[in-house]
Amino acid sequence: MIFPGFKRQLAQHRDRMYRLAYSWCGDAMLADDLIQDALSRAISKKDQLKDHAKLEQWLYRILHNSWMEYLRRNRPATDLDTVQIVDELSPEVDFTKLQIVDAVRFAIGQLPVGQRQVITLVDLEEFTYNEVAEILEIPVGTVMSRLSRARKSLKESLFHLKAVPMERQPLLRRVK
Numbered sequence: 001m002i003f004p005g006f007k008r009q010l011a012q013h014r015d016r017m018y019r020l021a022y023s024w025c026g027d028a029m030l031a032d033d034l035i036q037d038a039l040s041r042a043i044s045k046k047d048q049l050k051d052h053a054k055l056e057q058w059l060y061r062i063l064h065n066s067w068m069e070y071l072r073r074n075r076p077a078t079d080l081d082t083v084q085i086v087d088e089l090s091p092e093v094d095f096t097k098l099q100i101v102d103a104v105r106f107a108i109g110q111l112p113v114g115q116r117q118v119i120t121l122v123d124l125e126e127f128t129y130n131e132v133a134e135i136l137e138i139p140v141g142t143v144m145s146r147l148s149r150a151r152k153s154l155k156e157s158l159f160h161l162k163a164v165p166m167e168r169q170p171l172l173r174r175v176k
Contacts (some may be wrong), residue, residue: 006046010039013059016125020060023120024067026109034070038063060127060135064117071113082110107157115150118143123151 014035021031021038041062049058108116114136121132122143129147133140 007043009055010042010059013056014039017059017063020120020125021063021067023108023124024113024117025070026105030070034063034066037066041066054134057131057134060121061137064135064137067117103158104154107154110157111150111153115146115153118146119150119154122147 017038018031018035021034022028025031025034038059042059045062049055108119111119117136118132121127121135122129127135129140129143132143136143
């Protein structure tokens, strides 16, 4: 039995799921396919959701399973740790910001898949360790160790970046 507003609640999670899928795979079209697959599975298996309060974790577990299934089906010819994630659709005008964004994405893309998933779920999507453990179906200790290793790796690879303070333009200027 479907509970009231189920499809509406799924639609509310779509954007967040897309950001997460994109951060995992680095490909906009693949991320969209993963979301489509995850949401269609959620709709077809809605009766398996016993605790409606855990809808979010259930959806992210389905997304995780779709991603893992994709990786198993399409064993990449290149090592996933060497894939560079590039943001080609960004409308940012500030070149320095774009360089930092690209460097961070590249550094995240260099992480092993498990570390990449944990750091995006905890640091970007703000899930708790317990929620991440449920989504990925791994022990909480594994979540913490992967997160620690991912943060250490990112710190080492991004150490050369220094945030340059932006010059503030005066709000008022004198006109003669």
